[in-house]
Amino acid sequence: MNTNLRRISIFAGLIILLGSFAASRFLSQQKEPPARKAAAAQVRQIDTMHVRNANIPSTLEIQGSLAAFDKIDLFAEVSGALEESSRPFKVGSYFPKGSVLIRINAEEARLSLLSQKSTLLNAITQLMPDLKIDYPESFQHWQEYLRQFDLEGSIHAFPKPINEQEKYFIASRNLYTQYYSIKSTEERLSKYTLYAPFSGVITQASINAGAVVRTGQKLGELMNTSNYELEATAALRDLKYIKVGSPVELFSEDIPGKWTGRIKRISDQVDAGTQTVKVFVSLSGNELRENMYMRGAVKASSIENALKVPRNLLVNQKSLFVVQDSFLQLREVQVVKITEEAAIVRGLEDGTPILKEMPPGAFDGMKVQLAGKKEEKNAIGSLE
Known part of the structure; x- marks a missing residue:
């Protein structure tokens, strides 16, 4: 008896559960779905400027260490005892041109x-x-x-x-x-008396007065402290903008001051690995020292009919966004030169509106709106 009642109760519960589910499904189908709100189209506000091509002053950044232009090793061509001279042959001693550096007993x-x-x-x-x-x-x-x-x-x-x-x-x-x-x-x-071929200081001394020197023995090193040379490298593509005699503005991060030098030589040999050539800059100054690290820029020739823009506006190092009918359009340009902060390009006509700053998530075909009432009329031929 109890077993039959239990079966009837379970069966009745299942019928009630299935009925509730069916009723809920029926009512939900009869209810009208809520109307979706149309997604508001997001339009990015931008600032623009118009292209104005011009002759862009160009500079080439260089860096390197100084080396004395005149620096020679002193060797004995005869043998004998070294005599005292008017100036001690010691490191740091200065010898004017024509003065006696070393005198070997020649009796x-x-x-x-x-x-x-x-x-x-x-x-x-x-x-x-x-x-x-x-x-x-x-x-x-x-x-x-x-x-x-x-x-x-x-x-x-x-x-x-x-x-x-x-x-x-x-x-x-x-x-x-x-x-x-x-x-x-x-x-x-x-040859028993050595004279200074130029004014300079002793940077290395290997002997003392009274010592006996041998033929071929190295005696020391003489360096001219008036003229220095900086060895730098320039990319092969940038050689057309510089030439022998071009002025160079140099500075050191360790001491105050600026120095002006000139390109003295440009090597004809290209480094196979870096595709660069060596450039030698001559300069002088009392504060300069050998092996001093210096940085600077060469005043190169102007780049004609070009545009200078912030480097971050370049897309894939070859394109710029222009604004056409309130949409961004990616346009390929000729990149003439790229520096640390800017790029010099060609290929855009005067008056073409371009971005002043790169908006987040910019893409080709993006809908945009000017931030101001009208576009900036003076666009750039140079940012300087």
Whole structure:
């Protein structure tokens, strides 16, 4: 009995549940759906400016380290003991042009030279009687040569022979051999004293006074502190805007001041990896030091019939948005040059309205509306 009642109760509950679901479904189908509100079209407000092509002043940014233009290594070409000089040969010592840098004791070489000159003087003296008889026309010339012969001074050239016979006669007495041997010794004697080829400071010193130097030994390094050179690189595509003699404005981030230099050389060799060439800028200044890092800009030639815009207005590095009939239109342009903040382009006609600032989410065909009552009439040929 109880089992039958339980089955009847479960069955009745299922019927009531199914009936409620069917009634709810029927009523929902009879109810009219609420009307959807039309989505309001979102129109982005923008600022525009008109294109005005012009000649754009161009600059080329460069950077690099300074190197002394005149810097030489000093080597000993002779051997001997190093003598004291008027200025100490130490790092930082300044030597004006023509002053003595290093003097090596040359007493032995000087005495050897005097001995050679004495031998030559004796040979010429013994030659004079024969010369007076065989070549009387030349006797007076050789007599005058003997009179002016100075053992302490530089040797002078022999009198010019009047004919071939006299030349052979002089050569047979071995005079030419002695003469050129003396000239060689004089030249070697001059190497015992080193003179400064330019004004500069010693940047490296490897010896001290009293030390014995050997032939070929490095003595030090002399650097000119008046003229410097900055080595920078320029992209191959930018070479047409610069030339030798172009002015360069340079500065250092470590010390105050600005310096003006000029492009002195442009290399002909292109770096295969970077497609750049080396550019050398000469400059001078008392505050400059070797290896100082500097930055600057080259005043390059103007770019004709072009437009300078903020770099962030470029789309894919090749296009700009123009405004046409209240819609954005993506138009391809010729990008002439790109800098850190701006781009110089060609390909837009004067009067074409373009964006002043890039709106968020801009796309080709986007509906726009001017923020002001009318567009800005003076567009850009340059942002400067």
